[in-house]
Amino acid sequence: MSFTRRQILAGLAGLTVVGLGAGGARYWLGRPGDTASHDYELIAAPLDVELMPGHATRVWAYGGQAPGLELRARQGELLRVRFVNRLPEPSTIHWHGIRLPLEMDGVPYVSQLPVLPGEYFDYVFRVPDAGSFWYHPHTASGAQLGRGLVGPLIVEEREPTGFRHERTLSLKSWHVDGAGAFTDFSVPREAARGGTPGRLSTVNGVHAPSVELPAGQIVRLRILNLDNTLTYRLNLPGAEARIYALDGNPVTPRPLGRDYWLGPGMRIELALRVPEAGAELALRNGPLRLATLKSVASQDALAGDWPPALPANPVAEPDLAAAETLRFNFEWAGVVSANLAQGAAHSFWQINGQAWDIDDKSCAERPIATLRQGRSYVFELRNVSQYQHPIHLHGMTFKVLASNRRRIEAPWFTDTYLLGKNETAKIALVADNPGMWMFHCHVVDHMETGLMAAIAVV
Incomplete structure (x- = not known):
């Protein structure tokens, strides 16, 4: 399969910026006002962040943040993302878990040419399935993902699901030393074993954060493993939590149980009944605390029954x-x-x-x-x-x-x-x-x- 540079540069014309959010521009495409539209300009560029206290780390960010800007679309609609490469090397975007045409899959020399520094590429595809997905390069993957080029893609269901509150939690460990400088993303002796681990665990780019949740509510937690290497043994001691979806696909709701093993690239959606105001829960990887889930006062009435099972995605049943x-x-x-x-x-x-x-x-x-x-x-x-x-x-x-x-x-x-x-x-x-x-x-x-x-x- 061959490509021309014109194919790389071809894009949608006549887009008008109507607002800015979290470092990315959101576009209106002239569609009817009663039709949801989720379209973005997604810029990949270097960014200084403070991963280790008191030290700046030059990461690579999508939409001015790392992990990247959360993109949202609605099931069955087109998602149009203009990827702008302001990195010092070529890159692409692969849409992990999305069933899409090959030319939108983001694999260099298979579905497209790499997008060179200073160029852009328009990814335009329909999202057939609702759920939690994510995006990342498929060029120099170890280094580019390792530097921060990962981000969540949330596809909302066509109809209300019964969840009034939700949070997205992106898990990533960073290969940095005590001064915030990057260490090797891959060490041969580790690559030949379980993979090269990062040193600093983060949730949404912050080490051991406190995440506020509304007291008495049932919250949909979308937990995404955006790590290069690490499999998380997720657990929530003392919590009332049920599994509603795995890797973007609904399952019959069931208790979380003692733990769940979430490998790199995998996602899990939980329904969590938040305890009374002031209570805290520990989201852990085995015995290690990843984040503190803190219950804060809410004006909403106390939640009732658990929401119904999520609607199935239109995936063909194998014979x-x-x-x-x-x-x-x-x-x-x-x-x-x-x-x-x-x-x-x-x-x-x-x-x-x-x-x-x-x-x-x-x-x-x-x-x-x-x-x-x-x-x-x-x-x-x-x-x-x-x-x-x-x-x-x-x-x-x-x-x-x-x-x-x-x-x-x-x-x-x-x-x-x-x-x-x-x-x-x-x-x-x-x-x-x-x-x-x-x-x-x-x-x-x-x-x-x-x-x-x-x-x-x-």
Whole structure:
């Protein structure tokens, strides 16, 4: 697939700025006044922030903040985002979890050319599913995500859901030292294991913040793991909390329980019954406090029953009786390129014996599997390693069916599945979106050291 620079620069004409918010410009496109419109100019640029007290860190921000500006759209409508690159290097935007046309997927040399410094690109696509999603580059991912280029994308349901209050909590750990300077985003010995961890945990860009919630209300908490590497063992001791959605897709509401493992790229939506004013709850990663949820006085009447289950997204149900089964082994390779002295990449991981080379722009021309459009498939995912891998598929949504390591009582739809060590899981999908789609681990330095492949739908 080839591209011209004119394709990169082509954009919507005649846009007029009507207001500014949180560093991004919001546009009105001349649509009828009774139709919701959510359109943004999203500028990526360097920004000095204080991550470590008393020290400035030069991050890379979307819309003047890191994590980036929260974008919102309504289910079924077009989202139009003009991405403006004011960084010192090329970049793109991938819309994680959104089912969209290939040319909007943001993968360089597969769906588009990288957007060069000083250029812009218009992403225009319809959002078919409601839920919590996010966006990030697919160029130099370890460094660009590591510097702060991540942000939430919230797609609102068409009709009211029964939730009157909500909060978005973006989780990210930063690779910085005590003076706020960036450390290595990927260390080979860590990339060959569980991934290179950050040092400083943040929620919405702040370390251990206090988040105020209205007393007596049921609040929808959208929790997004925007980290390069870290899997969070989320827990809320002493809280009344129920799970309403996983990775943008509704589930039958159930208690949160003791904890939930949220891998990189994954999202969870909770309904939290906020206790009386003055009470505090700890949002934790295992024993470590991520944030304090503080109940403050509210003028609203006390909440009644829990809201009903969220409406299902229009995802095609796979035909398991007619499905073809494909098997994928995610395994450790431990191979180091002989050209490391010339700056070539490490290759520690592979899928079915093939390691993705991030420096080879032709890798996508050799898909690991070719699916026929409209047919159903079962993928058997086998983790032949001692480390977890959040496996993410672009362009399509799949259904989790079974696992040899955990009990799957109610299959659910998702775009990212946390594959545990030595786990074999089965997922199913309808190959309903033509294109060349990335299939990879979302521990970013696993992806960049081989754990990625392309899947063609023709």
